[in-house]
Amino acid sequence: RRTYAEVSPETQRVVKRRTWGFLKWTWRLTYLSAIGGTIYIGWGIYQGRTGWGAVSLLKKLDTENYNVIVVSPRNYFLFTPLLPSCTTGTIEHRSIMEPIRSFLRHKKAAVKYYEAECTKIDYENKMIYINDESEIKGSTSATEVPFDMLVVGVGAENATFGIPGVREHGCFLKEVPDAQKIRKRIMDCVETATFKDQSPEEVKRLLHMVVVGGGPTGVEFAGELQDFFENDLRKWIPEISNNFHVTLVEALPNVLPMFSKNLIEYTEQTFKEETIDIRTKTMVKRVEEKYIEAEYTDASGKKVLEKIPYGLLVWATGNALKPVVKDLMSQIPAQKDSRRGLFVNEYLVVKGTENIWAVGDCAIANYAPTAQVASQEGAFLARLFNQMAKTDSIETELAELSNVQEKAASKDLRDEAFGKIKDLQKRLRRVKNIGPFEYSHQGSLAYIGSEKAVADISWLTGNLATGGQLTYFFWRSAYLSMCFSTRNRILVIMDWAKTQVFGRDVSRE
Ligand code: FAD
Ligand code: NAI
Known part of the structure; x- marks a missing residue:
């Protein structure tokens, strides 16, 4: 018998390829069965945690006691934690959407739903003004709905801090159309970069993917995008390999400020290994069609304004007030000092009112604007109203x-x-004897790419900070169990399996 070193280079290559193929398939099968196993673990921990803000309220509210009307321009619930995965096709967007009708029909008493946007809340006259922007009518239908009690759970919009050019040239990541736009734009950049006779500078620009904001949205998206490149784009379109590059720009000294220090370091180290560039202490000041202007301080302490060319710009710098909330605040003297949202008391009543409650990202109750907070607030209100x-x-x-x-x-x-x-x-x-609202923090989770995640979990009286591949399985199982319905869970598992076996789809539409 000859040893590996004694056989010809050609045979060595074949042996290497087959061994690698065998390991890959073993890994994939283990991985798929592991998903099955971890779902159960997740269920035990996160039981019954679905729906943010208004949806969480609606799920638990005993509608027989009230005449309930729901107004929202979006007729589905969106499971936002998995939205970054939709930008690269790891998960299809319909897998994380649940039609509002599907759970309203299970309520004991009928609940009315209007697909419309609330444009104004008239606090004095107990009236909301709503617009239906349906394309089928060709024009806007405006009407009004009176109320005795009102719950405001309209969320927040994307913060731009008035930086010029963001709205015109950047892509946000909050809703399904945002994820679809990003997915299309990535492929547009890639296909245009490989078009005939492009200059090397233009190819470099088109393949430079810039993410502004090192909070969890920016970090998760950057991780997903790098995965897409490493696992799929590089394979299908090898000519982009040397130029495709992801940069994350953050104004603060580090990314993920809400996570433990060791997890911040772990994330930054992982990004380095994944070749994602992190530009901390760099503040974007202006956005043009093909470049951003960012300010940083150089080694001598001098402020430098740098032009960074980009093909795709994803803007993830946090939340801002919705106009309808701003307008309501202007009508209530007790809200005049609030800048970030509606001040609420410990029963989530909007301060300065008796019959308006607020939940989620539009309410200020001293908690971070997260799905976890919104869903607990919604569930609390349902209990209170019942x-x-x-x-x-x-x-x-x-x-x-x-x-x-x-x-x-x-x-x-x-x-x-x-x-x-x-x-x-x-x-x-x-x-x-119903006590005031008390938030119970279960922990924070974030995906950071290359099948690794970080988790800060509240554990008995302390905190468990962990990162890596095991945490990634936990991340998956936790989010699976938190999905709105069994249908969502099955679709998400199928999407993960599909991506694992066939890779992500690189078609542009
Ligand atoms: P939303 O969920 O935004 O719901 C607001 C609803 O109001 C929507 O249905 C909207 O259509 C409707 N609406 C808006 N304007 C109007 C109007 N004028 N009139 C009528 N209806 C209106 N949080 C976590 O805890 N964990 C995570 O992993 C996590 N991941 C995230 C990932 C991404 C990409 C994003 C963007 C956010 C993530 N979050 C996460 C944050 C979380 O999604 C929000 O905190 C949560 O959605 C807030 O819930 P909400 O009910 O206040 O608002
Ligand atoms: P964020 O507010 O958490 O982070 C935004 C970041 O952008 C900040 O670190 C800020 O310093 C930076 N920034 C602002 N302006 C800038 C500029 N001009 N140039 C460079 N950097 C700039 O926002 P994000 O990530 O959108 O999250 C919003 C909320 O949703 C947060 O409360 C977050 O906790 C929650 N969320 C939670 C997730 C999770 O738990 N996995 C995932 C996504 C969001």
């Missing part, structure tokens, strides 16, 4: 019984009514 309805019905019953007691003809009847009143009063005290 209790309020019970209180009303017990109070009505009590009033009736007092009447009966007063008019009772015999002592026995009076005693019987008295006993019932006592029971009801006890129930009323229990029902009224």
Whole structure:
């Protein structure tokens, strides 16, 4: 028998290729079965955590007690944590959407839904003004809806800090059309860069993917994009290999400021290995069609303005107020000092009002604007409203019984009514005894590319900070179990499996 070193180079190549192929397939099969296994773990930990803000409220609200109307221009719930995966086709966007109709139809009493945008909330007159922008009509239909109680859960819009050119030339990453636009733009850059007779500078520019904002959105997107390049683009379009490049620009000294220090270092190290360039302490000041102007401080302490050419620019610098929220704040004197959202009290009532509540990214309750906070706030409001309805019905019953007691003809009847009143009063005290909203932080998770994730998890009384491939399995299982429905979960698993076996689709549409 000859050893590996003794066989011809050609045979060595064949042996290497076959061994590598065998290992790859073993890895893929192990990986797919691991997904199956980890779903169960995730379920145990994250049971029942679905829907942000308004959706979480609607899911738990006992609609028999109220006449509920839902107004939103988006007729589906979007599972945002997996949205960065849609920009590269790791997951198809429909897999993380759940039609609002599908869960409204399961409610005990009918809930009305209007696909429309609320343009104004008239606090004094208890009225909201809504616009239906449906293309089918060709023109906007505007109307108004009166309310007794109002819950505002409109989220936030993308912050640009008034930097010129961002809206015109940058791509945001908040909604499904944003992810679709980015996916198309990546392929547009790649195909245009390989077009006949492009200058080397133009090829370099087109293949330079710039992400502004080193928060979790920017980091997760950069990781997904580098995966797309390493696993698929490089294979299908090898001529872009030397020029495709991802740069992450962040104004602060580090990325992921909300994570533990060791996880920040781990992320930055992983990005270095993935050849993603991180430009910290670099503030973008202006955006032009083909380049950004960014300011940084050089070694001598001098401020330098640098032009960075780009093909794709993804802008992920956090949240800003929606105009409808800004307008509502201007009507309420108690809100005049608020800049980031509606001030709410510990029962999520908008300060300065009695009948308006706010949940999620548009409310300021001293918590980060995350899905975790929004869904807990929504669930709290559902509990509060259900209790309020019970209180009303017990109070009505009590009033009736007092009447009966007063008019009772015999002592026995009076005693019987008295006993019932006592029971009801006890129930009323229990029902009224609902404490204020308390947020329970379960931890933060983020995908950082090359099948690695970071997690800061609240663990008993402490905190567990972990990063790597195991954390990546945890990330997947946690997000799978948090998906809105079983249908979503199955679609997401199928998308992951499809990507693993066939790779991502590089067609442009
Ligand atoms: P949204 O979920 O934004 O919902 C707002 C709703 O209001 C939408 O249906 C919208 O159509 C509707 N609406 C908007 N304007 C109007 C109007 N004028 N009239 C009527 N309706 C209106 N958080 C986490 O905790 N973990 C994560 O992993 C995570 N990943 C994320 C990834 C991405 C890419 C993004 C963008 C965010 C992520 N977040 C994550 C943050 C999380 O998505 C938000 O905090 C959460 O969506 C806030 O919920 P919300 O109910 O306030 O608003
Ligand atoms: P973010 O607010 O977390 O981060 C934005 C970053 O952009 C900041 O670090 C800021 O310094 C930087 N920045 C702002 N202007 C800049 C400029 N001109 N030039 C360079 N850098 C600039 O925003 P993000 O990532 O969009 O997240 C929004 C919210 O959603 C956060 O609360 C976040 O926690 C949550 N989220 C959570 C995720 C998770 O838990 N995995 C994933 C995505 C979002």
